[in-house]
Amino acid sequence: MKKIFKLLVICMSFIFAFTGCGKEKQSGENFAEEKIYKIATDTTYAPFEFENDKGELVGIDMELLKEIAADQGFKYEVNVVGFAAALTALETGEADGIIAGMSITEPRKEKYDMSSPYFDTGVTIGVRADSGIKSFEDLRGKKVAGKVGTAACRFAESISEKYGFEIVQFEESSTMFQDVVYGNTAACFEDYPVLGYEISRGLDLIIPFEEVAEPTFYGFAVMKGENKELLDMFNKGLANLKANGKYDEIINRYIKNNFGYLKRGAVFLQHLF
Numbered sequence: 220m221k222k223i224f225k226l227l228v229i230c231m232s233f234i235f236a237f238t239g240c241g242k243e244k245q246s247g248e249n250f251a252e253e254k255i256y257k258i259a260t261d262t263t264y265a266p267f268e269f270e271n272d273k274g275e276l277v278g279i280d281m282e283l284l285k286e287i288a289a290d291q292g293f294k295y296e297v298n299v300v301g302f303a304a305a306l307t308a309l310e311t312g313e314a315d316g317i318i319a320g321m322s323i324t325e326p327r328k329e330k331y332d333m334s335s336p337y338f339d340t341g342v343t344i345g346v347r348a349d350s351g352i353k354s355f356e357d358l359r360g361k362k363v364a365g366k367v368g369t370a371a372c373r374f375a376e377s378i379s380e381k382y383g384f385e386i387v388q389f390e391e392s393s394t395m396f397q398d399v400v401y402g403n404t405a406a407c408f409e410d411y412p413v414l415g416y417e418i419s420r421g422l423d424l425i426i427p428f429e430e431v432a433e434p435t436f437y438g439f440a441v442m443k444g445e446n447k448e449l450l451d452m453f454n455k456g457l458a459n460l461k462a463n464g465k466y467d468e469i470i471n472r473y474i475k476n477n478f479g480y481l482k483r484g485a486v487f488l489q490h491l492f
């Protein structure tokens with residue numbers, strides 16, 4: 220009797236062991252299927268990422284990402300950390316990718332793999348209408364504002380000696396804009412689609428000239444040589460959205476159909492069309 224009981228216990232443990240393994244394998248497979256990509260983004264950077272009246276995170280970047288993920292069948296979570304922090308998160312492996320109105324630039328291409336372009340951009344300045352500033356030359360001897368880690372700030376640095384101005388750095392575009400409105404800094408260096416959009420929403424600044432410096436495009440970024448599958452899916456998804464009209468739908472919703480943007484926007488906004 221004892222022997223039979225012993226045998227039973229052994230048999231049971233075999234059964235458990237097998238079912239156990241089976242289960243583990245299954246959850247292992249699920250785990251591989253359900254990779255959730257961590258995507259870092261900026262704080263308020265309208266019309267690309269910002270909170271709407273209902274407190275929802277919206278914008279061109281957010282909608283493109285959503286549609287691309289649906290098209291390609293991947294899962295993701297968005298971490299709203301600010302631009303400089305997003306770069307750090309990518310570099311330390313805390314983020315798999317960045318979508319944040321991020322310019323495709325030569326120095327960045329050495330460090331990151333960037334997607335196909337998805338939006339036109341370039342650098343301009345915002346000043347108070349009563350400042351009388353009409354050119355970079357008028358910034359001589361003044362303090363100007365730039366946002367940490369951005370292409371616009373890098374451009375400001377590259378011409379600061381030539382035009383004799385000092386740069387004060389900010390973490391967020393919104394506080395940088397307000398600093399110019401308050402008259403602490405004489406101008407802010409920012410991308411024209413973002414500055415133009417904010418002006419269309421009532422930001423009390425003007426863009427004093429039409430030329431755009433460092434014209435380029437926005438792209439999605441992953442660390443060089445890493446997350447290739449994610450970058451490939453982004454590119455494929457973007458191409459599909461461009462082909463099936465969803466890309467235009469998103470852009471139109473935020474820009475072309477935004478009356479204020481066209482009405483109030485300075486002449487330079489024609490760069491977008």
Ligand code: ASN
Nearest residue numbers: 261319320321322369370
């Ligand atoms: N447009 C900035 C850049 O490309 C990024 C940002 O401010 N979100 O550097």
